[in-house]
Amino acid sequence: MADSFRLQFSLIKRVLQFRFDAGTSRGVLKTREVFWIKATHPDFPERVGWGEAAPLVGLSPDYREDFERVITAQLEKLAQETWAEDLDSVLHQVKSRVPFDLPSLRFGVEMALLDWIQGGIKKFFPNPFYDQKKPILINGLIWMGDRDFMLEQIDQKLKEGFDCIKMKIGAIDFEQELALLSYIRKQYSKDQIILRVDANGAFSPMEAMNKLGQLAELDIHSIEQPIRAGQWAEMRKLCRETPLPIALDEELIGTKEKELLLDTLKPQHIILKPTLLGGFLETQQWISLAEERGIGWWMTSALESNIGLNAISQLASSYDPKIPQGLGTGKLYHNNLASPLEIEKGQIRYGDRLWENPA
Structure with missing residues (x-):
């Protein structure tokens, strides 16, 4: 594989159902929306990197009604990026490309990229x-x-x-x-x-x-x-x-x-x-x-x-x-x-x- 590469990104939404009414100081939660980010490369179809963007109601700076539309547009831009295989470089590149006010998206993109680089095995770095x-x-x-x-x-x-x-x-x-x-x-x-x-x-x-x-x-x-x-x-x-x-x-x-x-x-x-x-x-x-x-x-x-x-x-x-x-x-x-x-x-x-x- 080349030292640098581009990836394609797609999005899967799931509405998680709580087992009980989860009481918080900001109200009771019954459901929770999460967005799974899928990173793929056409030359390596078996390798998939997975991330998760999950803004939390009442707390996340990026909890907003148009979140799905906003992050879809961001992922389209990121698909034009060329990424290095170096994990630290990737993290700094994500920081420079994804706005600070989209923290859950940053995390999800970091996850998907690092997982893909590590082979798509749900591992992000040695630990x-x-x-x-x-x-x-x-x-x-x-x-x-x-x-x-x-x-x-x-x-x-x-x-x-x-x-x-x-x-x-x-x-x-x-x-x-x-x-x-x-x-x-x-x-x-x-x-x-x-x-x-x-x-x-x-x-x-x-x-x-x-x-x-x-x-x-x-x-x-x-x-x-x-x-x-x-x-x-x-x-x-x-x-x-x-x-x-x-x-x-x-x-x-x-x-x-x-x-x-x-x-x-x-x-x-x-x-x-x-x-x-x-x-x-x-x-x-x-x-x-x-x-x-x-x-x-x-x-x-x-x-x-x-x-x-x-x-x-x-x-x-x-x-x-x-x-x-x-x-x-x-x-x-x-x-x-x-x-x-x-x-x-x-x-x-x-x-x-x-x-x-x-x-």
Whole structure:
């Protein structure tokens, strides 16, 4: 094969059906649209690279009614590009060709190209998750809902062997949420079960510090995005004075000034969602800047299908993470793409099952 090549791109849409009403701070999700990007070359018909563009309602900069039309036009332009076989060069080329405000498309194109270059085997670059079938620790996610629904989820996750639980808060009365967290903490110490909470910006700046103090009494590992994004002065103060570590999530989305954000707010952790940040390269850059500053991080999926989840898992694995990642979303859908991804005892692994053909 030549050192450079052109590829053809096509698009497949699937509407994923949740197994339950997935409560978030932005409403209840019942379905989820994803767009699978197929990369092919006429001289190598058996080799197919797959990517996924999956903008998330209420969060993704590229969530828009005309998304399918916009990305179809972008893929037509990309079909005129000449690509090198060097993985790093490809990532930088995608960054220069796909607009910053289309982060999920960037990620999907990166995936499809890297998969095709690697032989069309759902691998993107060397990583222990794929190459050695090394599992990744993950947290068990507790979705928003009424008290009984959340309690049922907690019991199920503990039964399944998770030793890191992440609970979304801000949907029901805060005292009830504290009671649910206390329920876990009375059974398990912080050395037995790691507790994370995700407020999705639900607290007001006025009430946030008081609530952080109450959460800290339960030995909470961290809280994601206690107040809504964009309130830098208030968030900086919280990060400086907080009694428990703060992890920024929505704050990163759509932000070009990475260094300015990290140096101004000085968070204890950041949450990395490649679909929302713009893919492999953008996420790698966030990690590099965070590690230079002693800021912790972990990676989280953003309700992608198994194609996207596989890519995020491989990216996380390439850093050999020692703390649980947020990669437990593969079982959310009735009609997810069948894949080798397996979740068992608080870990995700790449098993032996064959991939379902997305077409």
